[in-house]
Amino acid sequence: MAWVVRGEFRKLWIGQLVSASGSAITTVALPLVAVVTLQASAVQMGALSALTIAPHLVFGLLAGVWVDRWSLRRVLIWTDLGRLVLLGSVPAVAALGSLRIEQLYVVAVLTGVLTLLSDTASQTMIPSLVPREDLMRANSAALLNFNLASTAGPSVAGFLVQLLSAPFAIIVDAASYVVSAVASYLIREPARAPAPDRSEVRLSxxxxxxxxxxxxxxxxxxxxxxxxxxxxxxxxxxxxxxxxxxxxxxxxxxxxxxxxxxxxxxxxxxxxxxxxxxxxxxxxxxxxxxxxxxxxxxxxxxxxxxxxxxxxxxxxxxxxxxxxxxxxxxxxxxxxxxxxxxxxxxxxxxxxxxxxxxxxxxxxxxxxxxxxxxxxxxxxxxxxxxxxxxxxxxxxxxxxxxxx
Structure with a gap:
């Protein structure tokens, strides 16, 4: 598999590996911020979990229309920078002693929308970065990112929360999007087929x-x-x-x-x-x-x-x-x-x-x-x-x- 991680796909792969690793940390750290730092109730925890999923259900079809019309490279860059700002706001506001559960709700929803766009764009870009005969290997390499992050992420997150406290562990995830944005910026995006005319676009x-x-x-x-x-x-x-x-x-x-x-x-x-x-x-x-x-x-x-x-x-x-x-x-x-x-x-x-x-x-x-x-x-x-x-x-x- 390793040899397929080359050329422009290597840049996408590295960026996605780093950001997936950071996201795995936030998956653990963000609920801990709510429970430990803000003493959230069961109802509030349920709302936070639901708001994390909601963007995929509410904006899923619309995200596909956007991604097919926009530059995939720009989608990746701007979604990385957006998540950097949103997640970075949690430890920043926590340091001032002003963190509230409502802010976590906003961060959960907006990062969910940006992640939806980023994941859709990265999967859409893969076929244009590798030859057709290497597509399966490229998808194996992309899935490896997710599996590595999901396996190691919770353990690393637990250590960081113990060392830094939950709000400040999220800094690691925010920093990961800097690396991902740079990797996305370096990608030379291949030309795409013309997007359908606006009058022909349907969510279905x-x-x-x-x-x-x-x-x-x-x-x-x-x-x-x-x-x-x-x-x-x-x-x-x-x-x-x-x-x-x-x-x-x-x-x-x-x-x-x-x-x-x-x-x-x-x-x-x-x-x-x-x-x-x-x-x-x-x-x-x-x-x-x-x-x-x-x-x-x-x-x-x-x-x-x-x-x-x-x-x-x-x-x-x-x-x-x-x-x-x-x-x-x-x-x-x-x-x-x-x-x-x-x-x-x-x-x-x-x-x-x-x-x-x-x-x-x-x-x-x-x-x-x-x-x-x-x-x-x-x-x-x-x-x-x-x-x-x-x-x-x-x-x-x-x-x-x-x-x-």
């Missing part, structure tokens, strides 16, 4: 591409159902381990680390696996592995729980790389931003619904039945893809097969 354009394509339609349906079911399961895992199985907090840390390490290793295996079994079957195998987590948890056996986390981490990378690569290869170039944003809106929307209903289900039927129900939902997502042309799809399409 990305959705029409996704559901009008014989490969992308089952792919987005599968991903949305599976992400909703996975989000039902996610919030309950720690609760289940601590309250139902009476495991120690250190064991929770071990299983999270196991997942992260497996996800990192999976990014290296994803491209060879896609080449070996075909891109469609690679997606199916990854989604199936990820769906086994709930079964492993249900056994209550330590080896099985850890094995389930290995499956989940490997599976996430094995389905993540082919689904992203197929989306980039099958979508029309001039609509790739809208397709990417529409995808994120549906998948993150599914996650929001799943996470929101998780607690209600667990209260109504119990944690273990809810975990099994979530597993069934994830397997349903696999079946949607299995009973579609995706199962026999081995390589990237030679041309964009989008229905008119």
């Amino acid at each position: 354009a990305g959705l029409r591409v996704l559901f009008g394509n014989r490969i992308l339609a089952p792919l987005i349906s599968s991903a949305t159902v599976a992400s909703m079911a996975g989000a039902i399961q996610g919030p309950l895992i720690v609760l289940y381990l601590i309250r139902e199985l009476h495991r120690s907090p250190s064991f929770v840390g071990v299983q999270l680390t196991t997942f992260g390490v497996a996800a990192v290793l999976g990014t290296f295996a994803a491209t060879p696996w896609c080449r070996r079994v075909g891109i469609g079957r690679a997606y199916l195998s990854g989604a199936f592995l990820a769906s086994l987590t709930g079964v492993a948890l249900f056994t209550g056996l330590t080896p099985m729980i850890l094995l389930g986390q290995v499956f989940a981490g490997l599976g996430m990378s094995l389905f993540g790389v082919p689904q992203r690569t197929l989306r980039q290869a099958a979508a029309p170039t001039h609509l790739l931003g809208q397709v990417t944003a529409s995808w994120r809106t549906l998948v993150i929307g599914g996650q929001a619904v799943g996470a929101g209903g998780s607690g209600f289900l667990a209260t109504a039927i119990g944690i273990r039945p809810t975990l099994l129900l979530a597993t069934a939902g994830m397997l349903a997502g696999v079946l949607i893809a299995f009973f579609s042309p995706l199962r026999t799809f081995r390589s990237l399409p030679a041309e964009t097969p989008v229905a008119s």
